[in-house]
Amino acid sequence: MAPILEINNLFKSYGTVEILKDINVAIEQGDFLVLVGPSGCGKSTLLNCIAGLEPISGGEVRIGGRDMTSVSPKDRDIAMVFQSYALYPTMTVAKNITFGMKVRGVDQVTQAEKLAHVAQQLQIEPLLNRKPGHLSGGQRQRVAMGRALVRDPKLFLFDEPLSNLDAKLRVEMRTEIKSLHQRLGASMVYVTHDQIEAMTLATKIVVMKGGVIQQIGTPAEIYNHPANLFVADFMGSPAMNLIPAKARSGSAGTTIEIARKSGGSMVLTDRKNLSLPEDVIIGVRPENIADANAHSRPDSQEADCVIDIVEPAGADTYAVMELGGKHVTARLHAETTAAPGIKQRLAFDLGKVSYFAPDTGLRLN
Amino acid sequence: MAPILEINNLFKSYGTVEILKDINVAIEQGDFLVLVGPSGCGKSTLLNCIAGLEPISGGEVRIGGRDMTSVSPKDRDIAMVFQSYALYPTMTVAKNITFGMKVRGVDQVTQAEKLAHVAQQLQIEPLLNRKPGHLSGGQRQRVAMGRALVRDPKLFLFDEPLSNLDAKLRVEMRTEIKSLHQRLGASMVYVTHDQIEAMTLATKIVVMKGGVIQQIGTPAEIYNHPANLFVADFMGSPAMNLIPAKARSGSAGTTIEIARKSGGSMVLTDRKNLSLPEDVIIGVRPENIADANAHSRPDSQEADCVIDIVEPAGADTYAVMELGGKHVTARLHAETTAAPGIKQRLAFDLGKVSYFAPDTGLRLN
Amino acid sequence: EPTAEVLHYWTSGGEAKSVAVLQKEFADKGGSWTDMPVAGGGGDAAMTALRARVLSGNAPTAVQLKGPAIQEWYEEGVLADISSVAEANDWETVLPASIAGHMKCEGTWCAAPVNVHRVDWIWANAEVLNANGIEMPTTWDEFNAAADKLQEAGIIPLAHGGQAWQDATIFEAVALGILGPDGYRKAFVELDNETLTSDAMIAVFDQMRTLRGYVDSNFSGRDWNLATSMVMNGEAAFQIMGDWAKGEFMAAGKVPGEDFLCASAPGEGFLYNVDSFAMFDVDGDDKKAGQELLAELVVGQNFQKVFNLNKGSIPARTDVALDEFDDCARLSADDMQASSDSDALLPSYAHGMALRGAQAGAITDVVTAHFNSDMSSADAVQMLADGIANSM
Amino acid sequence: MIKWLEENTPKLVLAPSFIAVLIFVYGFIAWTAWVSLTRSRLLPKYEIEGFIQYERLFASPRWETAFGNLFVFGTLFIVIAMVLGLALAILLDQNIRTEGAIRTIYLYPMALSMIVTGTAWKWILNPGLGLEAMVRGWGFENFTFDWLIDPDKAIYTIVLAAIWQSSGFVMALFLAGLRSVDGEIIKAAQVDGIPTWRVYTAIIIPAMAPIFLSAFIVLSHLAVKSFDLVIALTGGGPGYATDLPATYMYAMAFSRGDIGQAASSAMIMMLVVFSIVVPYLYSELRSKDG
Amino acid sequence: MVDLSLAQTPHQAEGRTGRLILRWMLYILLLLFALFYLLPLFVMLTTSLKSLEEIRTGDLIALPRDVTFAAWRTAWSEACTGIQCEGVRPFFWNSVLIAIPAVVISTLLGAMNGYVVAQWNFRGANLFFSLMLFGCFIPFQVVLLPMARVLGLIGMAGTIPGLIFVHVIYGLGFTTLFFRNYYVSIPSELTKAAKVDGAGFFRIFWSIFLPLSLPIIVVTVIWQFTQIWNDFLFGVSFSQAGTQPVTVALNNIVNSTTGVKAYNVDMAAAIIAGLPTLLVYVIAGKYFVRGLTAGSVKG
Ligand SMILES: Nc1ncnc2c1ncn2[C@@H]1O[C@H](COP(=O)(O)OP(=O)(O)OP(=O)(O)O)[C@@H](O)[C@H]1O
Ligand SMILES: Nc1ncnc2c1ncn2[C@@H]1O[C@H](COP(=O)(O)OP(=O)(O)OP(=O)(O)O)[C@@H](O)[C@H]1O
Ligand SMILES: [Mg+2]
């Protein structure tokens, strides 16, 4: 079967500025593709190009195997939630949601059913007779969602559809979307900057930067094996610690030497057999630096560190220290004894680290 | 010294619908007040009332000790970031940001300096000559931030200012805001639905629901001592587990009996001296249910539970089971051995639980 | 220095040249002339402007006004008295009595006449008449007979433009022919109800109905000069129109008597349309001096001659030598003299000389409604009586 | 004091216009009402005589025609011009390359004084000179187009010319409205699978409701005041078949020196306007608050 | 820019041709309308290029046999408008002096009024607006006489400022209408943001609203300029010798009742008199820009 969406060598410019450069992505029926990337990297533009709302400067967009490059948006059989909502200002919430169905000649009863269902999912039942101008930000966003959810298209496009919802509602919505995805086997392209959303929803994540795709992979691949420094740095919150280090191969494995603020250095040993250049950047996620007493993993290496800052954050406490000239964050227990200025024994999980070349930024292991 | 902002018995209706009901809040110079609550609960409306952009139906708003109820917004010495951005469409980004200064007669040089500074903070230097229509969502939001940050007002009002930014940028912005707050000792009222933002930024959190304040307190108070079921449920992600239970006082403390799905019950003993009614709801946060081997806290009580679902989420793994007829989430290590259908020994941290009355929803301990 | 701001509606080429003569004479006598022309709607626009000027307390020095309108303005108390000029120049004797009557307001002179247009002219294409062996008709029956003949020959008997004032123009010519001078005076000057509802009046409308049959079907809204063109081209044979139509013939290089013929419309009498200047009350000696100078010049021999040569009308004063005038004008002048003597020199109602606007308008409404529909003559007469009653 | 000034700036800004309107519109309407109760002729008089002018007005068959014409003309003109203007605006909104030129062509009739265009129209519509003669000249001997000279149909030629003159402006008005609708909303509709015509009928046009009010007011104002048009095209003829209240009033006030009569007809005209515009205005302004 | 190009059919090849056909139909339709609008102009132009002789003898709406520009010269600089035979040229300047200030003032005032009514809601704003609107309907014939009185009283009778004053007053209803109805659809968040930024009433108007108003300014200017430039009634009533606008001159050329009619000059004069208005349409038309509020607010 042809991929449901296939983007080949897509280029897009606004005037002389190239916004999207050589985008190649394909997703299968039922895939859930999440687009992530820094603000302004071209995610919305890519969605717009897929929807046919912006003319593309090069390449092609195929949906369901057909070249859609010159097909108008309304014939592409897609539903879309806009980052800016784009509600119809003169229609009530109910009309906003049912209008598409009405136009397609769906009968009244079905319309009413679907409306009721979606309104209940989105918790907007009391708002159905309001105009968009009289809604709160989050309510507007939910209406925008509703407009897409009543449809039954080949492809859903969501542009940060939950950004204005409170955490609780967001979790519920996320679940709704996931179940919609599973129930209908619908294909989705989803833009978000919420890492948890990306991780829990995606079957495939695309990380973009400045209009160029950095990595495509499953959430686990992206999280655990970032393809380059950018991805490593971008995914995960708090971000992965990226610490310049010297690598030296030895018989017991590779020793990694990291400069301390106080002078001297901290030495860790990775027992795997790696062939690393001398200058590397070691990437280690905060949750892989823990209180020594708490963890005892096979690949853990313990070391003492002087903590600079302690930031309690409910379930965890973050500790910041300086290593290799960088601020390094560790995620400790909420009840950790760590305190600023005090030496603390920490465990580094070397089974989970990534190594990058400082010059190219590419992954080495 | 008079509180910088004092809201007394504020009511606000749109037509016949009461949106805000008897709001009373006061913040001191330098306070960082975060407003949270479900979508549509009246947060933006409250900000609008503080700013004087919406007439209030009752009560008063005092800023810097002065009754501001009939003072026009421009004389209230506030800066505001709108949830809907509200950028000036015909002005460039630079003009959007400097407009307020220009209006106030700030000299050109200072304007340019501040603009440069803010643009660098917000990473929007390359965009300064664009019009808002040519920006991405996140870029627009940053411009909206910029417009407030160049000002030097008595009070900042932020309405979900970071909702459209990617995680990395959001962390950076959060730090900027925090340092702005500390550097200037500025007072802020900040709406967010990001719990981490709320926790890390606030000196004081107001939780609202349906236009009524539910609790006012420091982040720790709100997180650890939620005043009622609503707050308990609302704050924290994943949400606090709220499990119906039977409490019985005994010599060793209070025994808490929770029904299991398989029949029978799980019994935990809280060694503190509490006087609880028989029917209670016990609130326990996911991070307070952990792998038994990992923790060993004084107040921990261990028990075997059958896990229904396991959700890996990067740094942690969430395990869901059924207790007291509810889905209960536990936060386990990423490397936990827990698997669906398998019995797992878990540690419940009873030092951190809350008890609520099922009927009133109010906190009991 | 005498000054005058003159509000008038003579703006076409020939008319303008005529006024320029006056201006020149005025200037030669040391006066300064400010021109304030407002054309349109047979002077309606000028009257509109005049009203606004008078109300804003900024009346022009002299205004082209005619007929009963002069008296109406006088009644508003805004006209000046120029009796001194009139008496010094002996207007009483040089002007025909009925025309002089229009220039006086309660015995004092308040306006100066410029010219006399004859309205009840009938124009014809000489060639067409010749070809069909037709003489200029002298009664309406003759006219009808000639018209029938022409119609058979495939020629439009009567060129006419379907505009209310043109309808009224032929109507009054017909009325004069059928009612006779006395009947006309009774009906359209004195508004005598008996005459208005008499059988003769029904006959007038009947003749109108007959004329309607001689007009081509496309006449609605046609300008009078296009109708004149039709006569010139031989498309049509006759046109009933005032003597300004002569200007069109002349402008096209046609010669009276050879290319086209002029005759008074069938029947006795002479309907005149006299243009005149009324003097408004103004402040300032220079303006007053201007008014007097203007009045004197307007009625002066030279101006009366030169102006009317240009304009196609004839002088208002009867003692001007007519050597330079064309045959039609001379005929007109002779007729005027004769009519004046036989008391058949009558004001044109269609051109606002006989009645006040409201009454004249009421009559025109009926005339044009009748002419453009299939209303019966009896109904028309009834409407006429009602309309006049309602306009009082 | 400064504070007071500031709070009341909006009202102060409106004040001059408000006063001007009070005096120069409502004051003058009151004046007209007064005069309509007098026997004013050439110039206004102020002795009240009662309702004679209204009695005269309603006894006048010409007024009857004029008044009836107002409804025929007004309805046709407003409806057609509105529909045509909107249609043209929508067509022009389709990324037409020569938009500027076409827009100017549609608009230019407004630029020319009706004093003269009326003559051109008169010729075009005249069966013997214009269209009918032309088409017959092409060999269609039976073609007839003689509304101009038919007392029952002449009013439609006025409608035609009026539409010709004003629909371009209505188009411009709607075009401005179309251009102010947010593009994102249109995009959303496209993705929603809404056909273009529905996008216009259901989304863009409702969003332009206030512009409709503008167009409606402009057109009804033109309908009520159409004056030069009639004078230039038919002079009210054939007979007075195409008279409108405005021409009636003008004739009374300025050709016939019957100002009292003119004032009474003006009052009736305004009454008509009032009864049509006020309900519309009411619903329009209400829905804005709601 | 939003492309609302017409419907496309599913199959691409067909889609292309289908679209092409629609596009052609669209252009043909536009062209047909253009012809309808141009017809009278065609008659006027051809007539203005004929000699009087040809008009008298020939077919009125036929093409000219010999093209002559004599009528244009006459209309511009020789035609008589009374004793003065200088064509419409001398009156042009009066019209410019009247139209430009009147258009500017009435547009500006209308914009302000519209801005207040649409964005600074206070009690009575709608009432004010309704009063204003209703003012559009007062027949000008009615106001002529009392207005003349008032102008006389304030000493502006017969002057250009007097005419400007009259045009401004009776233009206000429309300009207010246009702007109010345009401004009501501008999101109120913009005003709010500007208020917080410290901008006052005028500042917000000047910096935020005026720049947003291009299309409606164009429409208003087109309307006002046309109304004022083509106005005859006020021009003829409230002017005196020396302040008469071009329409009065045109009327004087065209409307002689008893003089010889020169249609070619009439038509040429009318076209000349319409040129400034046309120029305004062309220049102002450029500002019919799309999407001025783009990116201003979300939702
Ligand atoms: N103009 C209005 N007219 C009527 N009701 C309104 C209006 N604006 C907002 N509301 C209602 O008032 C309530 C509070 O709105 P508000 O915008 O303050 O919510 P919020 O707390 O900011 O929500 P969110 O997080 O979704 O932005 C909502 O239920 C909303 O529907
Ligand atoms: N109409 C436009 N003209 C020119 N540049 C534009 C236009 N729209 C967007 N851009 C630029 O294109 C880039 C990509 O924009 P896009 O909206 O796709 O970003 P994004 O990835 O969605 O960002 P965000 O997360 O902030 O919404 C941005 O740098 C933006 O400034
Ligand atoms: Mg985006």
Ligand SMILES: [Mg+2]
């Ligand atoms: Mg909000």
